[in-house]
Amino acid sequence: MTSLGDKDSVQTENLFQGSWTQVSCPCCVSDRVEPLVLIRLSDKVQPITKKWLISLIEASQRHGGAALLAHPGEDECGDVIVVSAPRCTLLRATEDLGLCKKYRNGDMVAFSYQDRDNFSNVDDMQEFLTLAERQYIVKNELDSLQAQKKQRIPGVTEATGVLEAWGNVCQKLEKARLIKEILPLHDQQRLKDLGKTWYSQKQIWGQPIDAIHSYFGGTVAFYFSFLDFYIWALVPPALLGLVLTFLMPGGGSSGEAMKKQTTERVMGDDDGPSVSGHMVQAVFSMLWSTLFMEFWKRRSSSLSHRWGTLQLSEGFAEPRPGFHGTLGINPVTGRLEPLFPEWKRQLRVGLVSVPIVGLFMGLVVLGMTGFYHGEALAKGFHQDRGSWFSRALLYLPSVVHIVYTNMLGNVYSTVALQLTEWENHREESSFQNHHTTKVLLFSFFNNFAVLFHIAFYKQDLLLLRKRLASLLIVTQLVNQCTEVLVPFIVDCFLKATQKKQKEDDPEVDKLRAQSLPRFPGLFSEYIELLVQFGYLSLFSCVYPLTAVFLLINNVLEIRGDAYKICKLFRKPFSAPVSNMGVWQTAFEVLGFVSVISNCWLLLLSPRVQEFCLQGGISSKNILLFAILVEHVLILIKMVLAFMIPDEPDWVRIKREQMEFQSMQALGQQKL
Incomplete structure (x- = not known):
């Protein structure tokens, strides 16, 4: 194996050249071993x-x-163990995962261990596999450690020191608090170079996706690629929103009147766009959401092919590390492993999880009721006083309700995770x-x-615009402060403290210093994008400036997220994936609902109703x-989705070629 490529990494490798465990396979013998994963043990471990x-x-x-x-x-x-992987282990795991790698003719082909000599760079693991793939393989192999007998x-x-037969070793040691954490090691020079071209660059758009x-x-990588694609896609609706808001209505107003109208439109207090503006925005939102998701699926398949994950293995999955049950023989695989009755899991879901989820939805309704009560009080106070102060108070119920929903969402996130753990699902995908x-x-x-209730029950589009304006302005200010400003300040203090501590520390302490807070994952980031997409596709015909606020927010968001993952959290393990998974389906469902939402919002618009009444339409x-x-x-949306293939022709041809080659290889094995 080759060196890590920087001064600190070479020093680390030199420190760890002796005392590595030996390999029996001659092709795995190497003069230099690459540290990949760190296991931190308890101080009390013997x-x-x-x-x-x-x-x-x-x-x-x-x-x-x-x-x-x-x-x-x-x-x-x-109290540390540094772990790496020999060549044969990495290659066999590559085949098990179903990764595609570059063949000698330049094509991406599903890797076969038996045919390994015909793949490019197969003798250099740092070229053949990415750093993330190598570290994930090591973590996956550690998770598969099982005791063969009770000991x-x-x-x-x-x-607590008794390990049951076929029990998960690492999970048992973590529960017994003998293992503190297992984390992938950073390559500091590569991380520094990535940061320069990622969040430190002056250009607004463009992400080093392959390097990520x-x-x-x-x-x-799929999250940041999607966010980058989303930012580019926001430009057309943002331009349309500016045109509909500032150019179409009131084009001949005086300076003072124009200034007042501009303030009202931004805050959502005017009557909104004209009839033609409503129609243009509604139809555009439907077409935009459809084209956005269809072209993203094409880009996603291209990235999947380029990264070798177009045909990931879907074999029978091993039990996830958190799964527990009575030891027995799996009727499908014939292996000895923990078993948990499906009926018991269904009872937990139906009798516990569903009611608790319903309880939290009831708290949402309770908060919505409080919002309406506060809205009525604020309106009454403003009617009695009529001052600038009372006018500002009109936005207080919306702000308080936004804070309430955010806090409730944070609590629910913890509860949902604990409920799912308690349901005891066998597969990680489930x-x-x-x-x-x-x-x-x-x-x-x-x-x-609240937005649907205001729009379709109360039919108060003025209140809906004001609510959207509050959500877009307040939520983005809060998010940028909590996600960018606060982490930046914390990082500055951490840097100063760690620099002082590391002046005379040995190289091993530099590895321990990578034990930063655990990366929280991309769940909340995807939820934020999904909510944004909902605001834009469902309600932008009421408030055309939605895309403008989202564009500004996400340009800052993509740099803030990059900074956080590079500097503020430990490096996460990342499994090979072929797309965004269930999140892609969620975005598509919202795009379908947007057609219904925009049509009925258009129908409820006071200007559209007045226009129809003047035309004598009942x-x-x-x-x-x-x-x-x-x-x-809806028909147009379905036709567009059908006409635009989910993958480019060249990707489809490559995929079909790989499937054909796999069938040929299987036939030769049978012969």
């Missing part, structure tokens, strides 16, 4: 326990080990789907219930016309 864990890490898989390389750190009594953990005398994928992995579904249902209800005919337009727009 040397015999550490030695036992290292022996498990280095043992072959047929003997219950992980077939990895381990280094004890400073000495046998230290007592050496050096642990408590009852190589360093942080597919999940992070766990993620149930967790995501819970959060999506609540987030949609929490963020849009209320019944207006309703029938709105239903007809809604169905026509």
Whole structure:
């Protein structure tokens, strides 16, 4: 294996060249080993326990080990274990994951261990696999460590030191607090170079997506690629919003009148766009949301092919580390593993999870009731006083309700995660789907219930515009302060403290210093984008400046998110992925709902109703016309989605070629 490529990394490698566990395979022997993952142990761990864990890490898989390389750190009594992976382990894991790699003819082909010599860079693991892939493989192998028989953990005398047969070793050690954490190691020079071209650059748009994928992995790269694509896609609706707001209505106003109208439009107090403006914005929102998602799917498939994840393995998944149950034989695989009855899981979901989710939705309704009561009090106070102060108080109920919904959402996020853990799902995919579904249902209800109630029950579009203006302005100010300003200040203090502590520290302490706060994941980031997308696609015909505020926010957001993941949190493990997963479906569903929402908002617009009454159109005919337009727009949306392929022709051809080659290889094996 080659060096890490920078001074600190070379010093770290030199420090760890001795005392690595040995490999039996001749092709895996190397003069230099790349540290990939750090295991931090408790200060109370005995040397015999550490030695036992290292022996498990280095043992072959047929003997219950992980077939990895381990280094004890400073000495046998230290509290760290540095882990790497030999060449054969990485290559076999690449085949198991179903990753595609560049073949000798330049095509991306599903990797086969038997045919490994025909793949490019197969002798150089730092070229053949990305850093994120190598670290994920090490973590995956550590998670698969299982005891082959019931035994007592050496050096642990408590009852918690008993390891059951086929029990997960790392999970048991973490529960017993013998392992503090397992984290991937940063390559400081590569991280510094990535930061220069990512969040430190002066240009507004453009992300080093391939470098992000190589360093942080597919999940992070797909998020930033989507956010970058979303920012570009916001430009057309933002320009349209500016035209509809400032150019179409009141074009001949005097200077003072124009200044007053501008303030009212930004704050949502005017009557909104003209009839033609409403229609243009409604139709544009429907077309925009459709084209945005269809072209994103094409870009997503292109990235998936480029990163070799177009045909990830979908074999029968191993139990997730948090899964527990009674030890038994799996009827599908025939392996000995924990078993948990499906009926018991369904009872937990139906009798506990569903009622608790319903309870939180009830709290959303309670907050909505309080908002309406506060709105009525503020209006009454303003009518009695009529001052600038009372006018400002009209926005207080919206601000208080926004803070309430944000706090409720934070509490619910913790509860949803604990509920999903308690449901005890076997597969990681099932766990993620149930967790995501819970959060999506609540987030949609929490963020849009008030808006739908105002729009379709109260039919108060002036209040709806004011509410949207408050959400866009207040929420973005709060988010930018909490996500950018506060982390920046914290980072400055941390830097000063750590710099002082590291002046005379050995190299091993530099590894310990990477133990920053755990990366919270991209869940909240996707939720924020989904809510934004909902504001824009569902209600922008009422408030055309929505896209303008979102564009400004996301230009700042993408730099803030990049800064946080590089500087403020430990590096996350990232599994290879082929797309955004369930989030892509959620965006598509919102795009479909936007057609219905915009049609009915257009129908409820006072200017549209006045226009129809002046034209002598009855209320019944207006309703029938709105239903007809809604169905026509849905049909157009479906036709557009059908006409635009989900993947470019060249990606489709490459995918079909890989499928054909896989079928040929399978046929040759049978012969």
